[in-house]
Amino acid sequence: MHEMSLCENILEIINAQADQQAFSKVDLVRLEVGPLSGVEVEALRFGFDVVMRGSVAEKARLDIICPEAAAWCASCNKTVSIIERYDPCPACGAVNLQITSGGELRIKEMEVS
Numbered sequence: 001m002h003e004m005s006l007c008e009n010i011l012e013i014i015n016a017q018a019d020q021q022a023f024s025k026v027d028l029v030r031l032e033v034g035p036l037s038g039v040e041v042e043a044l045r046f047g048f049d050v051v052m053r054g055s056v057a058e059k060a061r062l063d064i065i066c067p068e069a070a071a072w073c074a075s076c077n078k079t080v081s082i083i084e085r086y087d088p089c090p091a092c093g094a095v096n097l098q099i100t101s102g103g104e105l106r107i108k109e110m111e112v113s
């Protein structure tokens, strides 16, 4: 389950931040998970609970936001919204769109105390 190792990466980032900014408790972690990231939100939540145990983020609430995915269509020269990676252009039906966003997984915000 690769969500587990994603959570380990997140914990590393949190620990590095905790060292830098000298906080001892994380109250909220807000993650941005793109619809094309291949991340299963349920698995991510489960992994988060397990991985954060015993860390500064043990009691942190996990908030997940899913932004819309966007791609650039070369035939109509505009940016369009897509749902899945290989979706055709909703405006002209062209394929091979260039994904511009939606594949990201990042920490958007943290509340600490």
Ligand SMILES: [Zn+2]
Binding pocket: 073, 074, 075, 076, 077, 089, 090, 091, 092, 093, 094
């Ligand atoms: Zn198009």
